[in-house]
Amino acid sequence: MTAPTSAPNAVDETKLAKIKALIAEKGALLADGATGTNLFPMGLASGWPPEEWNETQPDKIRKLHQGFVDAGSDIILTNSFGGNRHRLKLHHFQGNVAKWNILAVQLAREVAQSAKDREVLVAGSIGPTGELFVPMGKMTHDEAVDSFREQAEALKEGGVDLLWIETMSSPEEIAAAAEACASTGLPFTITASFDSAGRTMMGMPPEGLGELAEKLTEDLGQKPFAIGSNCGVGASDLLVAILALTKAYPDAIVIAKANCGIPEIKGDKVVYTGTPDLMGKYMHMALDAGASIVGGCCGTSPDHLVAMRKALDSYVPSDRPSLDQITEEIGFLMSPPRDEADIAKNRRGGRGRRGRS
Numbered sequence: 001m002t003a004p005t006s007a008p009n010a011v012d013e014t015k016l017a018k019i020k021a022l023i024a025e026k027g028a029l030l031a032d033g034a035t036g037t038n039l040f041p042m043g044l045a046s047g048w049p050p051e052e053w054n055e056t057q058p059d060k061i062r063k064l065h066q067g068f069v070d071a072g073s074d075i076i077l078t079n080s081f082g083g084n085r086h087r088l089k090l091h092h093f094q095g096n097v098a099k100w101n102i103l104a105v106q107l108a109r110e111v112a113q114s115a116k117d118r119e120v121l122v123a124g125s126i127g128p129t130g131e132l133f134v135p136m137g138k139m140t141h142d143e144a145v146d147s148f149r150e151q152a153e154a155l156k157e158g159g160v161d162l163l164w165i166e167t168m169s170s171p172e173e174i175a176a177a178a179e180a181c182a183s184t185g186l187p188f189t190i191t192a193s194f195d196s197a198g199r200t201m202m203g204m205p206p207e208g209l210g211e212l213a214e215k216l217t218e219d220l221g222q223k224p225f226a227i228g229s230n231c232g233v234g235a236s237d238l239l240v241a242i243l244a245l246t247k248a249y250p251d252a253i254v255i256a257k258a259n260c261g262i263p264e265i266k267g268d269k270v271v272y273t274g275t276p277d278l279m280g281k282y283m284h285m286a287l288d289a290g291a292s293i294v295g296g297c298c299g300t301s302p303d304h305l306v307a308m309r310k311a312l313d314s315y316v317p318s319d320r321p322s323l324d325q326i327t328e329e330i331g332f333l334m335s336p337p338r339d340e341a342d343i344a345k346n347r348r349g350g351r352g353r354r355g356r357s
């Protein structure tokens, strides 16, 4: 079979070269931290779409980005994670997709450009629709592509450097988002959340994401520029997923964007246990595991990113981390792979996982 290489899917080589050159120059890139958990203290109500703030509270969104840029991020993500018509429809905001995504890019771009000493890339965040696909739910492939394309085109119009598909669980949804992103000609990345016994909620293991990325490359005529994992449960779980991915796909450019330590329920809030020091250790482990774009997800503040920047700048390569090292330095696995032997090893803090990672 020949991969289709139709012109509309041809990637913008200039944009792609710019990102690759930055990685080559720096060795690895620091992405940014959380959006939601940093906006809640600024007054964002739980459940309210943060994208609305691109229009009504632009200073707070600038402040969010500024914190990350000041901490040393090389890539910042636009405040557009839930900016698709399905998510926005929950608040009857589905008519604002284009407007809010374009604003999201403009705000991030203003802040990125204020970093005079270096290049800061703006990545257009694209999260899930929140809908289940047929046959489990109602969402069809075509509807999903249509929805993602509306968002991706707005992010392109706003002027992103690349598109960033994140927090995905379902292979069907990844395929739809990737098709939409590829149609814009922008470089794009895909990260999934392996939060259910080492797999996504829909049962896809990290190796499955690598396989899917290869299939999409054939189908779409454009290779996802990078793949990886973000969010989910704890930072330890994410590192284990990264090890699995880089073992199976050693040549892939891999993204690690972990939650800040371990999520704990305190009253009606979820708090993250990670200290800046811990996130610095996580940075070294993510790099040793083979990631070349590393950031934080929920719970990660600019303070954590300062420590991660320092860790990245002082990085001395070491061996791939073992499960023992991960659990000792970062914490226990929140949702260990369901393989019984693995669970027992994790409980005992014993050794032996290295063989799989």
Ligand SMILES: [Zn+2]
Pocket: 034, 230, 231, 232, 259, 297, 298
């Ligand atoms: Zn997160």
